[in-house]
Amino acid sequence: MSVQQTDPLEDILALVGTTSRLSVRLVAGGEWALSYEPPSAVKFVAVRRGGCLLGVDGVPEPIELAEGDCFLLTRPRAFTMASRPGLRPVPAGPIFASATDGVARVGTGEDAVFIGGRFDFGERARELLLDVLPPVIHVPGRTTEAATVRWALEQIDAELRDQSLASTLVTEHLALIMLIHLLRLHLAVAGASAASGWLAGLTDPIVAPALQAMHARPAHTWTVAELAEIAAVSRSTLAARFKQSVGQSPLDYLTCWRIELATDRLRRGDDTVATIARMVGYGSESTLSNAFKRVTGASPREYRRRIRTARGGQSAHRAGPALARTGSISES
Structure with a gap:
């Protein structure tokens, strides 16, 4: 494929x-x-x-x-x-x-x-990016x-x-x-x-093509068979390597990435939940709501209310799934 x-x-x-x-x-x-x-x-x-x-x-x-x-x-x-x-x-x-x-x-x-x-970084950086990196990265220059x-x-x-x-x-x-x-x-x-997590998956020649395909088309109704075909391996091989490398099954990862995209739209825009559902690959508002609540513990509408309430105070609400889970500064 x-x-x-x-x-x-x-x-x-x-x-x-x-x-x-x-x-x-x-x-x-x-x-x-x-x-x-x-x-x-x-x-x-x-x-x-x-x-x-x-x-x-x-x-x-x-x-x-x-x-x-x-x-x-x-x-x-x-x-x-x-x-x-x-x-x-x-x-x-x-x-x-x-x-x-x-x-x-x-x-x-x-x-x-x-x-x-x-x-x-924004509020989701700790779980999405920083937690999948080691605490210190040393890059030799020579x-x-x-x-x-x-x-x-x-x-x-x-x-x-x-x-x-x-x-x-x-x-x-x-x-x-x-x-x-x-x-x-x-x-x-x-x-x-x-x-670790998705970032480790990018270093795996079998897992990386499947990850890239899901990110290219998150709304597509992916199956493990389709992803395995892209990776040029069997379904069982992809499932095992994906779980070993990323820590989730391919379709669980896809669900979490869709919910990340949905939470981002809920935080940043005024699209209806039904519109967001279609954008991220769910056929209806209720389907997105069920997946969203299963992953985050809140419905999309509850999540948006919490965001807006928190922004009226001091900080934004941090509910959300885990894929792994300005001005000058004073110190160099």
Whole structure:
């Protein structure tokens, strides 16, 4: 069977509303060590010169960062950056609060230079994307595969240095490009062990075509036989590999992805439940309502009411299925 395929990673990043924001630059020299509070967003840091040791709460061994390396911190965990082991770190907050001309300094000299920032996501990002990633992703920069990441970092450097018109917007878009390439590179290097859930499925040559087909046509009445034909394996082989890799059966995954699409439309728009039902592959409002309540514990109408009530207060309601389940910042 020939079928249009799409990119689940692109779908997820679009659904969770990814945005980026850069921090001031960090320049360090001599002996130095900084301690960082658990970040509220996904943290990224790139080493533009020199290197350091990265320590992350819950990660048993420190990570040696060399020039050109990057890391992503996908969990709200405290971490340290230091010139060598055994140094007592000072809090990073005051160092960045005292930055001048976009540069924070620690220690003596300019042995190491870092740029960093944050990626912010919508309310479903934790379950849809971040929980299927390891807590820290280290991407070595001195590899052929990391060429695009190096290019993005060089362009970010140039924008920060030159401060041309709309440079803030340009650097934010470059940071998003860098994020996508970091995730691609991480998956390519680490393979199936790099993630869990749907993201791990993308690294499986049998599971990936089925995932891509479902994302391309979520409203289609897929059967396991059709998906197995796309993957060029038997139904039993696809079912077993999909369950092993993603943690769900193919049709359970399809149900959860349809409900994610439905919740997104309930959050963002005013379409009727019947209209949304047709858009995501359910023949009637009642069919969607039954599936929605089974997965989320609430009916679509109840979910929309909760969203609107919560938005009148402080935060949006977080009910929803699990596929796995702006302004400058002060710290690099």
